[in-house]
Amino acid sequence: MEGSCPERHSRLGSKWFGVILKPILITLAWILLWRAAALMEYAPHASIWFPPSGITYAVFLVFGWRAIPIVLFASITTTFWEDVIYQSHESNSTLLITGLLFAIAHCFSYWLGATVLRKLSQTGKQFRIPYLILMFLTIAASSSLLAAIGGSNVLAITGIILPSEVMSLWGPWWVGDLVGVVVIAPITVSILAKYYPEESHWLVENFKSAYEQSSLLNYVYKQAIAIIVLALISVLVSIFPSSSVVFCVFFLGIVQMWIVFTESAGRAFLSLGLLSTSTAILVSWLQLGHHAMVYQFTISLLAANTYFGLWVPHILLDNRNLRILAERDVLTGAQTRQYFIKNVKNEISRCRRVNQPLSLALFDIDGFKQINDTVGHTIGDKVLTAVSQHVGKEIRPADLIGRFGGDEFMLLLPNDDLKHAIQAAERIRESIECLSIPSLERSITCSFGVVEISPKDTFVSAFERADNFLLEAKKSGKNQVKPTC
Numbered sequence: 001m002e003g004s005c006p007e008r009h010s011r012l013g014s015k016w017f018g019v020i021l022k023p024i025l026i027t028l029a030w031i032l033l034w035r036a037a038a039l040m041e042y043a044p045h046a047s048i049w050f051p052p053s054g055i056t057y058a059v060f061l062v063f064g065w066r067a068i069p070i071v072l073f074a075s076i077t078t079t080f081w082e083d084v085i086y087q088s089h090e091s092n093s094t095l096l097i098t099g100l101l102f103a104i105a106h107c108f109s110y111w112l113g114a115t116v117l118r119k120l121s122q123t124g125k126q127f128r129i130p131y132l133i134l135m136f137l138t139i140a141a142s143s144s145l146l147a148a149i150g151g152s153n154v155l156a157i158t159g160i161i162l163p164s165e166v167m168s169l170w171g172p173w174w175v176g177d178l179v180g181v182v183v184i185a186p187i188t189v190s191i192l193a194k195y196y197p198e199e200s201h202w203l204v205e206n207f208k209s210a211y212e213q214s215s216l217l218n219y220v221y222k223q224a225i226a227i228i229v230l231a232l233i234s235v236l237v238s239i240f241p242s243s244s245v246v247f248c249v250f251f252l253g254i255v256q257m258w259i260v261f262t263e264s265a266g267r268a269f270l271s272l273g274l275l276s277t278s279t280a281i282l283v284s285w286l287q288l289g290h291h292a293m294v295y296q297f298t299i300s301l302l303a304a305n306t307y308f309g310l311w312v313p314h315i316l317l318d319n320r321n322l323r324i325l326a327e328r329d330v331l332t333g334a335q336t337r338q339y340f341i342k343n344v345k346n347e348i349s350r351c352r353r354v355n356q357p358l359s360l361a362l363f364d365i366d367g368f369k370q371i372n373d374t375v376g377h378t379i380g381d382k383v384l385t386a387v388s389q390h391v392g393k394e395i396r397p398a399d400l401i402g403r404f405g406g407d408e409f410m411l412l413l414p415n416d417d418l419k420h421a422i423q424a425a426e427r428i429r430e431s432i433e434c435l436s437i438p439s440l441e442r443s444i445t446c447s448f449g450v451v452e453i454s455p456k457d458t459f460v461s462a463f464e465r466a467d468n469f470l471l472e473a474k475k476s477g478k479n480q481v482k483p484t485c
Contacts, residue, residue, distance in 0.1 A: 030074040040280040042289030046172040048280040053177040054184020060114035075103035098158040105150030113143030140181045148174035175296040182303040186269045226255040238286040246291045249298045260309035329403040332388035340402025359421030361411040362466040363448040366478040368407035418452035425481045445479035
């Protein structure tokens with residue numbers, strides 16, 4: 001009973017932290033990132049990127065409509081703060097209405113996008129990373145466009161800007177919001193996943209990289225190169241403002257893809273965030289606002305390349321897995337029937353060119369149906385796997401083993417004439433008798449049919465002869481090789 005009170009206080013403290021403190025921290029992060037964006041504006045109400053949009057999108061992805069109070073409070077607070085920054089001296093009622101309308105437009109846009117993405121993930125379709133990336137980028141662009149149009153019109157309706165300024169504002173606003181979403185949203189989701197694993201599991205699992213990350217020192221080295229390249233180009237742009245050197249920032253894609261293809265997904269997104277932040281700071285410090293759109297589209301391009309770069313290794317991994325499924329039997333690890341036949345045909349052609357003998361052996365497990373019927377298919381599967389793996393260790397590296405179907409296997413023995421092939425089959429047959437399978441009291445035996453592939457043989461004709469010898473071995477009492485030496 002003595003320990004129950006501290007435990008109860010600990011649970012209450014943890015619950016208080018989750019229910020109250022975490023939302024407050026998220027709200028503060030939104031407001032602080034808004035202030036950072038305001039400090040890096042290249043024109044009134046227009047920054048290179050708008051990080052709060054990424055937080056908004058992320059919290060709606062993780063929490064759904066429950067995130068509305070967070071964004072609502074942050075939007076109203078920053079509206080009043082913005083009036084202080086611009087010294088507009090608007091009335092409190094005007095600012096409150098502006099904040100509420102902005103919050104409605106902002107929340108609705110990103111809540112709608114996040115809801116659509118969540119619904120698409122629950123359609124029953126396998127939610128793989130290529131599908132997730134396409135949907136995420138498409139919906140992010142649509143949501144940020146809707147937020148930009150709604151937000152700029154709210155400022156015009158409430159008199160913060162002139163109606164004529166809407167057309168010149170919504171474009172930069174859209175790109176700034178979009179960059180904020182594609183850069184900040186995955187980082188925010190990763191952070192939230194540590195504290196809300198159940199809500200964000202569906203996103204985090206699908207953004208796992210196919211690559212192992214390198215050492216931290218290597219990553220820092222690559223990231224330093226990227227930032228140095230960005231800084232050098234930006235300095236040149238400030239020195240030669242009328243030249244086309246600004247378009248060299250697109251070469252950042254090379255360094256970013258280097259990071260994407262050699263680091264984990266988390267580090268790739270972190271790199272994107274660092275480059276975006278560095279870009280916004282440099283544009284503000286070096287007064288490169290007249291090239292702001294070029295920098296915005298550069299970050300957008302880097303973001304798109306990063307996402308699709310993460311897609312590529314997953315495609316390669318899927319293709320490799322499909323190739324393995326096509327070439328290897330899932331249960332036994334032996335070659336599949338189709339792949340084995342393909343290799344046999346290739347080997348027949350090769351052996352005929354170099355005038356080498358080639359033999360084919362068929363074997364199956366004696367009484368395998370009885371094993372399944374008496375001790376179950378699970379033990380039967382263990383027998384199949386054990387026999388296949390054992391034979392794989394007994395044959396030479398150049399020899400091939402394939403599973404024809406059921407308990408029937410095939411062996412291809414290059415450079416073995418009939419005599420040596422029969423000897424090899426006898427050796428394998430005897431070694432199989434020594435196998436021991438847990439929960440199986442009887443010994444395992446196999447019957448073999450062996451043929452040498454003649455110059456006139458096709459795979460089909462050689463297989464039929466070997467199959468006839470296997471049937472003969474079965475009829476003669478099993479656990480033997482036919483023909484005999």
